[in-house]
Amino acid sequence: MIIDLRSDTVTKPTSQMKEAMWSAEVGDDVMGDDPTVNALQEKAARLFGMEDALFCPSGTMTNQLAIRVHTQPGSDVICDKHSHIYLYEGGGIMLNSFSSVKLMDGDRGRLTAAQVAEAISPENDIHSTITRLVSLENTMNKGGGSYYDINEIKSIKQVCLDKKIPLHLDGARLFNALAETGELPVQYGQVFDSISICLSKGLGCPVGSLLIGSTQAITKARRFRKLMGGGWRQAGFLAAAGIYALDHHVERLKEDHIRARAIGDIFLKKSEVTELFPVDTNIVIIRLEEQISETDYVQKLAGKGIKAVTFGKNLVRFVTHHDFTDNHLEEMRKRLA
Numbered sequence: 001m002i003i004d005l006r007s008d009t010v011t012k013p014t015s016q017m018k019e020a021m022w023s024a025e026v027g028d029d030v031m032g033d034d035p036t037v038n039a040l041q042e043k044a045a046r047l048f049g050m051e052d053a054l055f056c057p058s059g060t061m062t063n064q065l066a067i068r069v070h071t072q073p074g075s076d077v078i079c080d081k082h083s084h085i086y087l088y089e090g091g092g093i094m095l096n097s098f099s100s101v102k103l104m105d106g107d108r109g110r111l112t113a114a115q116v117a118e119a120i121s122p123e124n125d126i127h128s129t130i131t132r133l134v135s136l137e138n139t140m141n142k143g144g145g146s147y148y149d150i151n152e153i154k155s156i157k158q159v160c161l162d163k164k165i166p167l168h169l170d171g172a173r174l175f176n177a178l179a180e181t182g183e184l185p186v187q188y189g190q191v192f193d194s195i196s197i198c199l200s201k202g203l204g205c206p207v208g209s210l211l212i213g214s215t216q217a218i219t220k221a222r223r224f225r226k227l228m229g230g231g232w233r234q235a236g237f238l239a240a241a242g243i244y245a246l247d248h249h250v251e252r253l254k255e256d257h258i259r260a261r262a263i264g265d266i267f268l269k270k271s272e273v274t275e276l277f278p279v280d281t282n283i284v285i286i287r288l289e290e291q292i293s294e295t296d297y298v299q300k301l302a303g304k305g306i307k308a309v310t311f312g313k314n315l316v317r318f319v320t321h322h323d324f325t326d327n328h329l330e331e332m333r334k335r336l337a
Helices: 015-022 035-048 059-070 092-097 113-119 150-163 174-181 185-189 215-227 236-248 253-268 294-303 326-336
Strands: 052-056 075-080 100-104 130-137 167-171 194-198 209-213 273-276 283-288 315-319
Touching (some): 015 236, 035 236, 059 092, 059 130, 059 167, 130 150, 253 283
Parallel strands (some): 167 194
Antiparallel strands (some): 273 283
16 A cells, blocks of 8 residues: 655546546537536636636646736735745746746745735835735645634735735635635625636546636636637537536535545654654645655655655645545555654
8 A cells, every 4th residue: 555645746637536526528628618617716716706717727827827917027916935936837927927026934935914014015116016916825835734814814905905005815725724714705705806616536536727816817827828820620628527526526625624634643752853844734744854855765765664754854744635435544654663
């Protein structure tokens, strides 16, 4: 038994999801007539109380499309220094949107309204970039799956409204946050100008993400998606997986969180572990003793049939998911005993 905790992207479609995929009615999405893609987009927009949505291959694309739509060349994006849009999207902000970044030092990746207000470029300063977008991430990958208090998000939104700056959410694992807070997607649709959600992480789809926003924003994003080579044809087979996941895989996310906390407890008892990041959702990050190489440690775990990833100096990350069961957890206990 291989225990794969490298990411929640390693899941395979369930038999029920496969059945939904292969029975999907399809068309040509570039021409706008794939009924299953259209149904997924309408479902997502309705779920968040927003006007429209766009189905894309990846969360990187949905984030980059949002940035491209909201910014102009020479502008800047305010985000945390550990944001996925900055660290893990290949410099796309600069390459795709010709924009800079203002990096904030948040609390495990979470910004405050005061930080955002202070970071906004002064008006009429010809020496400065022009702030065109604020981007938050929820849950925060590098923060160990930390999530926002929605009241702080509302305060950030007010700052953005006062300065007429759009607010974007990288919500790749937003449903993990909602599973803990009990909040509804529509509450997020009320405060963000655009939202990116990933279907192939906690929700267990084989591929795909959605960008949700206004009709005007999504119309622009659809054009930029085409320019990026992101137009696809009979994508309804993949969209059907997304519909199935939204209907059947959201409620069970708390199970992943329970198992993640159990993994945290296992490593907290290990002498080589000096710190366990708070386990808020489905991400577990441990810090090793200074003299222990994170690369060597991951290789040692692989020798026991446990896959994880390095996450910085002396840091190792584990992510629970749909395919990691209680049986896997018990087997992991035995192998690490």
